[in-house]
Amino acid sequence: MFRTSICRILGIKYPILQGGMAWVATAELAAAVSNAGGLGIIGAGNAPGDYVRSEIRKAKKLTDKPFGVNIMLLSPFVDEVTDAAYEERVPVITTGAGNPGKYIERFKKIRTKIIPVVPAVALAKKMEQEGVDAVIAEGTESGGHIGELTTMALVPQVVDAVKIPVIAAGGIADGRGLVSALALGAQGVQMGTIFVCASECTAHDNYKKAIIKAGDRGTVVTGKVTGHPVRIIKNKLAREFDKLEKVSASVEEFEKLGSGRLRAAVVDGDADYGSVMAGQIAGLVKEIKPAKNIIEDIINEANEIMREIKTLSKEE
Ligand code: TUI
16 A cells, blocks of 8 residues: 555655755665655755765665655755766755756656656646656645645645646645645655654754654744745744844845854754754654654554545445
């Protein structure tokens, strides 16, 4: 059960992708997720090509299963990161924060699967025309840089607009989320926040604790005026962003406040003034456990729900 088209396309056991989160999604996390039957993804974020290349090589040593690299298209190093992923023949590329159009042809030549994140129907259609293998329809419930539409509204509209497989992301962290995404027509899910709290994730413990402590209203969207809104856990940094918003500060002031803050949160464990990116589903994340247990718990719960649904459909 749950062996969808995306499992066949990517060569994975379960239709579960791990978000390629900047700083957070290192080779260790990606390999653990791939070893557990999902698709682990290394997050390139704003890192230089050499760093990404060494993470790819590390992941190859840690797993013999397929894994991916997420290329963050706003990165100043996007070209060298793309070169590294191409030269290392990474099996799957996901992209975020932009239109990957100019990189598609090159990866298609070497049969790398390419899966862009799309925040709206128009980009999904465009990507399909340009020959991508699938799209990730990511709702505004997600952590980090987000679009405007909710997962519930976005996913079925993208599903209806394209023929390629759609992967749902945003607000998903358990079996209920997986079954819901499949009900909306998705062929799989991508999850970020829950995998931050995988034991194998190298993010600082304070980052993980902030997610575990967060409730349903524990996140906030910052930096809307910059054109790149980012969802983070409410903390002192979030309040500073709020102050800037109230005085209609310039884009430069927002960018200055945000600069280096993700690294501070993930690497140094600064949960007060760091940018603790996490999705609205943080309230559902209660513990740190191995990636294998995260995935198995999700699949078991999803199977249980499917059994319940079948019984329900037989009742008058
Ligand atoms: O990319 C993400 N999430 C991210 S990237 C990131 S690093 C960052 N930090 C500060 C500011 C900006 C980035 C942290 N989290 N998710 C995938 C995603 N892609 N969300 C939204 C989009 C997106 C937005 C617009 C994808 C395409 C797009 O297209 C615009 C166009 O050119 O058509």
